[in-house]
Amino acid sequence: MILTGLKQAWQLLKQNKLFSTIYIVGTALAIASTTIFAIIYYVRLASVYPEYQRERILTLTTLSYEMPKGLRFTPGVSFKAMEECFYKLSDAEAVSAYIDESRLTPIFVPGKKSSFDIVMRLADPAYFNIINYEFVSGRPFSQEDFDSGIPKVAISDRVASSLGFNSVDAIGQTVNIGFVDYEICGVFREGSAVNNLSYVQAVAPYTTNPAYEFSYPGCAVTGMLSVMILSDHKDAVSREINEYFRKYSSSEMEGRKIETYGQPRTALMGAFNSNAEFEVDLARIIRQNALILLVLLLVPALNLSGLIAGRMDSRMGELGIRKSFGATRGSLLCQVLWENLWLTVIGGVLGLLLTWILLSTDMASAFATILSTSNKLNDPSVTVRFTSDMLFAPAIFGLAFLFCVILNILSAIIPAYYALNRPIVKSLK
Amino acid sequence: MSSIIKLNDISKIYRTKTIETQALDKVNLEIEAGEFVSIMGPSGCGKSTLLNIIGLLDVPTTGTVELCGKPTAGLKDKALAHLRNETLGFVFQSFHLIPTLSVIDNVTVPLIYRKGAKNIRRQALEALEKVGLGHRVNHMPSQLSGGQAQRVAIARAIIGNPSIILADEPCGNLDSKMSAEIMDLLHSLNREDGRTIVMVTHNEDQARATDRIIHFFDGRRVE
Numbered sequence: 001m002i003l004t005g006l007k008q009a010w011q012l013l014k015q016n017k018l019f020s021t022i023y024i025v026g027t028a029l030a031i032a033s034t035t036i037f038a039i040i041y042y043v044r045l046a047s048v049y050p051e052y053q054r055e056r057i058l059t060l061t062t063l064s065y066e067m068p069k070g071l072r073f074t075p076g077v078s079f080k081a082m083e084e085c086f087y088k089l090s091d092a093e094a095v096s097a098y099i100d101e102s103r104l105t106p107i108f109v110p111g112k113k114s115s116f117d118i119v120m121r122l123a124d125p126a127y128f129n130i131i132n133y134e135f136v137s138g139r140p141f142s143q144e145d146f147d148s149g150i151p152k153v154a155i156s157d158r159v160a161s162s163l164g165f166n167s168v169d170a171i172g173q174t175v176n177i178g179f180v181d182y183e184i185c186g187v188f189r190e191g192s193a194v195n196n197l198s199y200v201q202a203v204a205p206y207t208t209n210p211a212y213e214f215s216y217p218g219c220a221v222t223g224m225l226s227v228m229i230l231s232d233h234k235d236a237v238s239r240e241i242n243e244y245f246r247k248y249s250s251s252e253m254e255g256r257k258i259e260t261y262g263q264p265r266t267a268l269m270g271a272f273n274s275n276a277e278f279e280v281d282l283a284r285i286i287r288q289n290a291l292i293l294l295v296l297l298l299v300p301a302l303n304l305s306g307l308i309a310g311r312m313d314s315r316m317g318e319l320g321i322r323k324s325f326g327a328t329r330g331s332l333l334c335q336v337l338w339e340n341l342w343l344t345v346i347g348g349v350l351g352l353l354l355t356w357i358l359l360s361t362d363m364a365s366a367f368a369t370i371l372s373t374s375n376k377l378n379d380p381s382v383t384v385r386f387t388s389d390m391l392f393a394p395a396i397f398g399l400a401f402l403f404c405v406i407l408n409i410l411s412a413i414i415p416a417y418y419a420l421n422r423p424i425v426k427s428l429k
Numbered sequence: 430m431s432s433i434i435k436l437n438d439i440s441k442i443y444r445t446k447t448i449e450t451q452a453l454d455k456v457n458l459e460i461e462a463g464e465f466v467s468i469m470g471p472s473g474c475g476k477s478t479l480l481n482i483i484g485l486l487d488v489p490t491t492g493t494v495e496l497c498g499k500p501t502a503g504l505k506d507k508a509l510a511h512l513r514n515e516t517l518g519f520v521f522q523s524f525h526l527i528p529t530l531s532v533i534d535n536v537t538v539p540l541i542y543r544k545g546a547k548n549i550r551r552q553a554l555e556a557l558e559k560v561g562l563g564h565r566v567n568h569m570p571s572q573l574s575g576g577q578a579q580r581v582a583i584a585r586a587i588i589g590n591p592s593i594i595l596a597d598e599p600c601g602n603l604d605s606k607m608s609a610e611i612m613d614l615l616h617s618l619n620r621e622d623g624r625t626i627v628m629v630t631h632n633e634d635q636a637r638a639t640d641r642i643i644h645f646f647d648g649r650r651v652e
Contacts, residue, residue, distance in 0.1 A: 007534075008529060008530075011529040011530070012529060015528075015529060317525065318527045318528075318529070320525075321525045321526075321527060321538070322527075322538060322542070323486075323510065323513075324484070324486060324513060324519050324525075325513065325514060325519070325538050325539040325542065325585070325589075326510050326511065326513050326514025326515075326539055326542040326543065326589075327510060327541075327542045328506055328507050328510040328542070329506055330507075331542060423487065424481075424486040424487070425481050425486050425487045428486070428521070428525065
């Protein structure tokens with residue numbers, strides 16, 4: 001049956017070139033659109049570089065408390081809170097604090113007056129235990145560098161290349177980032193800007209920023225730090241954090257509550273909403289995305305179904321002949337689906353190629369902006385890159401093949417069913 | 430001799446919203462195994478309808494059909510397909526070869542749908558040799574003459590070794606020389622292999638050469 005379907009599909013392809021071309025191109029576009037959707041969601045949700053431990057990462061980025069005049073204030077965590085609570089969390093495997101520069105930071109090309117903007121993060125050494133950047137040369141800054149506030153920086157391979165260095169040459173060089181001179185201690189492989197949590201192009205110790213110890217007057221546990229925690233025990237970690245803030249507010253803030261908005265939250269929740277103060281309605285997001293996926297599949301399926309119905313009309317005689325000589329409706333339905341599947345698979349392969357081409361160009365930023373909540377994408381100077389492990393993941397191949405099969409069944413089954421239920425005598429006329 | 434085909438009170442009425450056409454009217458017919466029977470009559474008298482009902486390609490409005498002593502009424506799609514595959518071989522006026530398949534692939538069609546069929550290609554080659562087309566196996570139907578196409582259709586009809594061959598004006602689209610060749614082939618299948626053949630024809634000479642002629646007029650058998 002499979003071989004017969006393959007032979008028949010090849011003959012049909014040769015004999016109905018226009019139909020085959022339209023069908024294959026239509027399928028390719030449908031597969032490309034669904035695969036782009038799948039890849040972007042895969043990158044956002046699966047454990048991909050450098051977030052290999054994504055399902056264990058918890059984040060806390062924003063707190064909130066009521067000020068004396070009834071206003072609410074939404075700062076981050078202070079260094080005092082990090083020392084008193086977060087760095088001591090008993091159920092955490094690793095805890096890191098970081099400061100994201102609110103705007104892109106200029107980096108100056110050594111020996112030239114030109115500069116370009118990069119995404120910079122100030123963090124501590126534990127950060128590299130949670131976000132697993134692959135260092136192509138050098139290493140992250142050390143605990144001693146951090147403790148002493150020594151301005152060392154790990155930069156991405158793309159930044160190193162833009163600075164005119166190869167990965168090895170860059171180590172030990174001094175660069176000016178945000179008007180501070182840093183010594184490059186390591187070069188890591190850059191991730192994708194689709195990932196809000198891990199996408200940075202330079203990481204330096206936050207102790208190089210004198211403001212890291214700053215805390216807001218009236219609420220010393222709030223400051224400018226965000227927290228990343230590696231743990232398998234979200235509930236226990238949450239309890240410990242909430243207890244710390246509860247005790248602080250009752251003793252130092254006359255009972256005014258410090259709101260954590262349900263944080264720390266999982267990276268999965270963070271992927272759907274970068275603003276911690278807004279609740280994530282996961283069910284609504286799943287419904288919306290399922291609807292998008294359904295439209296992406298159904299619209300081409302209906303178009304292809306019309307094409308197949310036209311072709312089935314011209315093949316009515318053949319179906320009648322086969323039934324005359326003993327084919328059952330079931331066996332013919334299988335045959336039609338197999339034939340169609342081969343054409344769909346050709347379209348699917350082209351669709352995958354199209355996906356890879358589109359996601360390797362500047363178009364990737366456009367797709368990613370539509371489908372991602374990452375605030376890193378809002379700046380035009382940030383370009384989205386999909387690494388090979390994102391584009392060639394087995395899960396993506398599996399999904400693309402699944403889309404092929406669903407598209408094939410959706411587009412072929414109704415016209416085939418109607419054609420096969422036609423009386424043999426009418427088919428033979 | 431036993432009846433291999435038995436029709437009891439077969440009627441066929443085609444209905445549309447506005448018109449009702451009686452194609453067959455209480456036809457009774459018995460054909461013995463090994464007979465070569467011709468069905469004759471003017472156009473529209475119900476000959477082809479009768480052949481389609483015998484071949485289980487169409488269902489009668491009333492009446493019953495028995496093939497090889499087995500009633501066929503009420504059989505489901507799968508059982509009907511099985512019976513067509515095992516018992517019947519069709520030769521159509523317009524050949525009805527599948528244009529996208531080669532000659533040999535056309536001939537193999539009945540065996541593709543037969544469970545446990547082995548050496549399908551070898552059997553197809555033998556069938557093609559039998560109709561004198563062993564040298565055209567890889568040609569496409571569009572590359573054949575009318576006579577050659579009908580020979581391929583006969584090879585397809587006999588490959589499954591059916592006991593009954595139903596031929597609907599097998600020479601209708603052929604010139605006299607090719608018609609004679611096809612008729613010789615059908616007679617040899619009847620005489621040498623003992624196959625029962627039911628043939629619809631307009632040609633009196635071809636009909637006279639068969640064992641029995643059944644005349645039809647306005648959906649009824651006439652003597």
